[in-house]
Amino acid sequence: MADATTSTSGLAGRCLARRKIVAGTALTGVLATFAWGGAALAQSTYDVVISGTETAPIDMDTRSPGGGILHLEQGGSISVTSDTENAINTSTSNAWEFQIDGTLRADGTASGIASHTDDTVRVGSTGVVESPNGGAAIYNGWSGMTVENSGRISSDKFSIMVANGTLSLTNNAGATIEGTVQVASGGTSSIIDNYGSISGRDGRAALSLAGEATIYNREGATMSSEYNAITASSGVGHLENAGSLTSTNTEYVGSAAAAFYKSGTIVNSSTGTMSADIGAWIGNWYELTSTKGTLTNEGTITGKSHYGALFNNLTDASLTNSGMLRGVNEGAIFAGVTNSEITNSGTITGSRGLYFMNSDYAGTGHASITNSGTIEGTDTYALGKASGINYDLTLDTGSNLIGQVQADSGDTLTLKGTGSEDEDLKGFGTLTMAGSAWTLSGEVQADALNVSSGSLTLTGTDLSFGSIALTDAAELIVNGSFNSSGATTVASGSRFGGSGTVGETTVQSGGILSPGNSIGTLNVTGDVTFDAGSFYEVETDPTGTSSDKTIASGNVVINGGTVQHIGFDGTYDPSATYRILEGGTGLTGAFDSVTSDYAFLDPSLVYDRDNYTVDLKLLRNDISFSDKVGTTNQRAVAAVSEAAGHGNAVFDAAAFLPDDAAVLGAAFDSLSGEVHASLQSSLVENTDLLRTTLGQRLRSFGANGGPQAEGSVTRAATGADMLRAAAAPEVWAESFGSWDRKDGNDNAAALREDTSGLLVGADMTTSEGTQLGVFAGYGRTELNVPDRASSATADSFHIGAYGARSYVAGAGLLSLRGGASYSLSDVDSDRTVAVGALTGAQTANYHAGTAQVFGEASWSVDLGQAEVEPFAGLAWVGLDTDGFTEAGGAAALAGQSQDMSTLFTTLGTRVSAQIEVGALPLEITGALGWRHAYGDVTPFSTASFEGGAAFTVEGAPVVRDAVLLEAGASLALSDTTHLTVGYKGQIGDNAREQALTLRLSARF
Known part of the structure; x- marks a missing residue:
C-alpha cells in the first residue's frame, strides 16, 4: 500500500473524516460531508476520495458496506482490464453516489460502474467514464439510477444500461454520451433531458428505452445514430425536440429519427430537426394497439428514404403540422389506423403527400383532414387512400393542394374561409361550401353540392353534381362546363348564377336565379319553378338581342316573383326584344313585376303561351333626364342631352344610366364643362x-x-418736409406665388389653384x-x-x-x-x-x-x-x-x-x-x-x-x-x-x- 492519511474534526458530537486512499485501504467508522458543484450534498456515512491511480477493481460493498460517496478527483484515474469484474461494483441495497471528475476506464467486457440500488452517478466537466470493448460504461441491474453528465460517457455498445427500474438522465450542454443509452425490457420508465450530444454506435440507437419514456432534446442538443436516434419499444413515449435527431446511415431501412413502437407523443418545435429513413414513427407493424399516437411538428422532419411520418396499427392518430414534413415516398402515411386527425398549416410533401392504407390488423379507417397549408404529391396523390378508408377533408384559408386528390362517395369536402384551388376534386359524396369566398378551377364532381354560406365560383371544364342546394345568403357562380342531374333548390337569400345543365330547379321565395353570369344560357332538365317572392335576374347585351336565358325541357312554372333586369353599359336599341325564358312542354303563370336598374328605361315582359316563351323589352319611360338630378348645372346639361334624342351619342349614353342619384349627378357634371x-x-x-x-x-x-x-409710411413731420423731391429712377423685380x-x-365643385410669376418694373419721383x-x-x-x-x-x-x-x-x-x-x-x-x-x-x-x-x-x-x-x-x-x-x-x-x-x-x-x-x-x-x-x-x-x-x-x-x-x-x-x-x-x-x-x- 502507498500512503494513507486520515483527518477528523468534531461536529455536534459526531465525526467528519477525509481519507486519501490508494489500493486496498479500508474505511470504517467515519462520517463525511462531500461538496459537488458548489453545493453541499446530504451527509453520507462514508466519503472515499481517489486522487491517484487505481488499477484494481473496486468493490464498494467490501470497502464500505453501508454505502456513501466516492469522488474520483480531477487528475485521478481508475483503469481496470477485466472481462468478469467491473471497475467499480456495488451489490447491496445501500445507495452510492459517484462523483467522477477524473477518468474511469473499463478495458474488458465488464462495466465501468455497475450499481445496484438507486445509485447516482455525476460526471463533471473533466470527468470521463468509458468502456471501449463491449461493456457498459455505466450499468444498473436492480432498481434504476440517476445520471448527470457534464463530461464524457462512452462505450462501443451501451454507454448507460438500466436492466430494471427507472433511469433519470441529464446530459448537460457541452457534454457527450457515446453509445446507446438503454433501458432494457425489465425497466419501467425513463426521463432523458439532453442539452448536449448523445450518439449510438455499432448500428444501435442513441436511446433504446423500454417502459414509459419521457425525452427532452433541447435547442442546440443532438441525438444521432446509424439506426434509430430514439427507440421506445414497449411503453408510451413522450418526446419534445428542439434540437437535432438524426439517423446517419440510410442502409438501415426503416430507421427513424424517433420510433415509438407502441404509442406516444412527439413534439418537434420550431428549432427542431428530425432526419432519418423515416422521420417519425409511431405504432407497430405487428399488432393493433388501442392507444393514440400524436405528432406535432413546428420545425422540420425529413424521411430521407421513405416517410416523413409513419403511423401504423393505432386506434387513434393525430398529426398537427405547421412546419415542414417531407418524405421521399409519403410525407405522412397512416397504415392500419382506425381514426386519424390531421391539421396542416405548414407543408407536407412527398411522392404522395398524405396516404391512408389498410394493414393486416385494420381493414377500415376514417380520417379528418383540415388543411390551411400545402399538401404536395410530387409524383401522384396529394391525398391518396386504399379502399375501405374514408375521410372528411376541409380546405381553409391558405390551403394549397399540389397533386391528385383520391376520393369516393364516402368522402366529404368542406370549404371554409377564402381561397382558390386548381387541382381536380372529383368523386366526393358531398361538397359543402361553408366559407366566405372560394374559386375552384379544376374538375369538380360530387354526389351533392351544398352551398350554405359565402360565394363559390366554379370555372372547371368538367363540373358534375347530383343535387344542388343553396341556403341562407350563399352564392354559386358557374362559368365552366357544368352538369347536374339531380334537383336544384335555390333557397331564400341565396343566388345561383351560371351556364350549363341542371336538373329540375326550384327558386324559392327570396332566392335568386341568375343564368349566364354575363350573357349565357342555363339548361334545365325537367321543370323550372319560380315561387312567389323569388327573383329572376337577367342581363341583356346592348349591341344586339342576346341575353341571359333559361331553357327548360319541361314546364316553366311561374307562381309570381320579380324579374330584375341588369343592363350592360352601352346604348340600347329601344325596339329590341330579348328572350329570357323558354319551356319545352308548357308555360304557366306570370311574374308579379319586372324591374330595371335604368333610370330612363322601363322593362316589360311579353308572354307567348303557345310557344312557351317569355321576352323582355326595354321602353323609354316618361321620366325626364333633369327630373333625376339636383343641381342647376346638372339640370341644364340633362335638358339639352335629352333634347338631342335617340341616335345622338350623348342622349344614348345618358338614356341608359342606372337609377343611382350619385351616378346620374356625376355623369351630367362630367358633361358640363x-x-x-x-x-x-x-x-x-x-x-x-x-x-x-x-x-x-x-x-x-x-x-x-x-x-x-x-x-x-413716410416718417416726416409737417409742412414742406413732407413734399417729395425728385429722385433717380429705380428698377425692381418681384416674384410671387399663391395657393x-x-x-x-x-x-359647383371645389377647386385647387396654384399661381406663380415674376414682375419687373421701373419708376421715378418727379x-x-x-x-x-x-x-x-x-x-x-x-x-x-x-x-x-x-x-x-x-x-x-x-x-x-x-x-x-x-x-x-x-x-x-x-x-x-x-x-x-x-x-x-x-x-x-x-x-x-x-x-x-x-x-x-x-x-x-x-x-x-x-x-x-x-x-x-x-x-x-x-x-x-x-x-x-x-x-x-x-x-x-x-x-x-x-x-x-x-x-x-x-x-x-x-x-x-x-x-x-x-x-x-x-x-x-x-x-x-x-x-x-x-x-x-x-x-x-x-x-x-x-x-x-x-x-x-x-x-x-x-x-x-x-x-x-x-x-x-x-x-x-x-x-x-x-x-x-x-x-x-x-x-x-x-x-x-x-x-x-x-x-x-x-x-x-x-x-x-x-x-x-x-x-x-x-x-x-
Missing part, C-alpha cells in the same frame, strides 16, 4: 396679386422721394413729388377640379402703369395711389367625360383678356415707435374670354365668349415699425382689412354639344367677402438697394388663399 366657368373667377381674383405687388411698391417711397422699406383653395357650393412707374411680367395659374376630372392652365402676360402722390393733411400724410393693368392669358383645358359607355378626354385652347383699374387713399399718422395708416381701396376688373371648340369626340363642347365685370372695395389699416438689424434698418409691416365684391361674382359658361342647343353652367364664384391679412419685412441692404418679403392671406366663405412675394429693388 364647368371648369371653363371656374377658370373665369380665378382669372378675376388673380388680379389681386398685381394690385398687392404694385401697392407695396407705391408705399415704398420715403418723404424725400427715395425708396423706403416695404409697406412703410388658393375653394370648397365650392351645392352647384420734382413735384409724384411717383410714376411701369411694369411687365409673366404668371402661370394651374387650376384643378378633381370632382369634375378637369384641369386648366393659364399662361398670362402682364403690362401696366402706376403712380402715387402725397399731401400734408393735418397731423398726418394723405396718400393717393393707383394704377392700371392688362393681362393676356393663353388657356389650355383638359377634362375627362365618363357617362356610361361614352368616355374620353376633351381638350381646348383659347385666350382671355383681363383689364383692371385700381386706386387707394390712405392717411398715415406717426405715433413715434410705430406708424398707423387707415386706407380705402377701389378696383374694377373686366374679363373677356374667347369662344372655344373642344376636341375629343361626341362630348366635346363649343363654348361661347364670356365677359365679367366685377368691382372690389377694400377697407383696412396698416401698421409699420422700424428696427435695426446690426447696422441695417429693417421695416416690419402688417395689415388687416375687409374686401367686398360687387357685380359679376358668379362666372358662367355657355356651350353646346355638336348639333345641340346651348346650355349655361356656373363655376365656383368669386369670394364676395373676405378678411385680408398682410405681413412683410424689408431690409435696406444699402442706400439704394432693398430686399423685401411679404405674405398675404385671404379668408372668405369656404375659400382660403395664401400668397408670398419676394422683391429686390435698386436705385441708380
